[in-house]
Every structure is written in C-alpha cells, then in structure tokens.
Amino acid sequence: MANFNNRRGGRKGPAPQEGEQVVRVRLPKKEEREVLAIVETLLGANHLKLRCMDGVVRLGRIPGSMKKKIWIHEGDVVIAVPWDFQDGKADIIWKYTRPQVDWLDKKGYLRT
Template identity: 45%
Template sequence: MFFWYNRNGPQDGEEIRLRLPRKGEIFGVVAQLMGGARMRVQCADGKERLCRVPGKIKRQIWVKEGDIVLIMPWSVEGDEKADIAYRYTRVQVDALRRKGLLPQIQA
C-alpha cells in the first residue's frame, strides 16, 4: 500500500515507508545519465555498473544524477550491468541515514 504526501515531505505524524534492499539488491548513487533510460551507477560494493530503468516502471520514476537508488544486478554480466528497482526521495534517504542502513558510497 502506498500513500502520497506533498513535495515538502510528510506532514507531522505521518509515517515514512522505507523500501529496504531485498535479496540480491544493492544501494547505489547515480553518477551519470547516459540517455535512453540508461545511467552509470556507483554501487555500494565499489563497482560501477551500467543500469537501466525497466519499461514496467520507466514512466513512474524519474532519476537524476546524485539520486540514491536500489539496483538489481543481472544474472549474466552482473558486475557490469543492472536494473534500477527503486529511487529514494530526500526524506527517505535522511531516514535511512538516521537508522544507519545507508552505507557510505563514493560518487
């Protein structure tokens, strides 16, 4: 179940829902937009991957440079390519940092 809040973030008393990494997912920072729903992402495991936004969610999330994302490496060429599974908002990134769940990523 999803809920919507205004652009300034959740109001007082509103709960922030966080999407945590599932099996095989990694945190990353978008380093460079390549065009065609592709981008270079610096991952938490120290590798830089060419990532794409799958067609299923292409028009639902808009990714910019510097955004924190969850990626799923491919089973083939997993060290080089991945799919973007989720993009975190600023409010969600702050909550992840407060809880200590977001590793330091060199972008």
C-alpha cells in the first residue's frame, strides 16, 4: 500500500529490516498436473532433459512465451506440466530464482 504522507516521491514504504527477507514462492498445483523438475541437460532447439520429482525423466520444452524472457540453464529448478497424451514430454511454465530454490529445499519440496 502507498504511504500517502510522502508527497514528494521517492520510496513509498519502510525499508526492510536487516536480515529479513520475504520470499514468495509459487508451488506446483497438483490438480493441474504441475510437477517440480530439475534441468539435467540442454538439448538445443528449446528442448531440455528434466528429472521430475515424481521420478520420471521427461523431455521438456520451453514455450515461445518464455523463450526470450527467461534463460534456463542446467541445474535450474522449474515447474513442468506433463502432456496429457504423452507422459514422457512436458512444457515448462515457471523457473525458480536462487532464494526460492533455497526456500523449497529448506521446506523439503526438493527431496525425492
């Protein structure tokens, strides 16, 4: 929310406290068949090899909407949605940042 007492511009809110970091994490939705995955290999032409948390190795595809905006490298943690008609393939819909991966690991989401 905006601080309306500040009428000259600048920062709109209080500074975060020392050592306090708010991390917002998007979790996979089971009802939409989303699953966490770790990128194993870049195969080229927007394709990757993914090791999913359900124990399946899938061929992942980076959709065109993410292609130029988000760069994905080996070892990155992503959310993948397996195809309905071909379970060995999946679309990547989300990439986690380093603080988000640390939070997921601390909470136990990345254990297989």
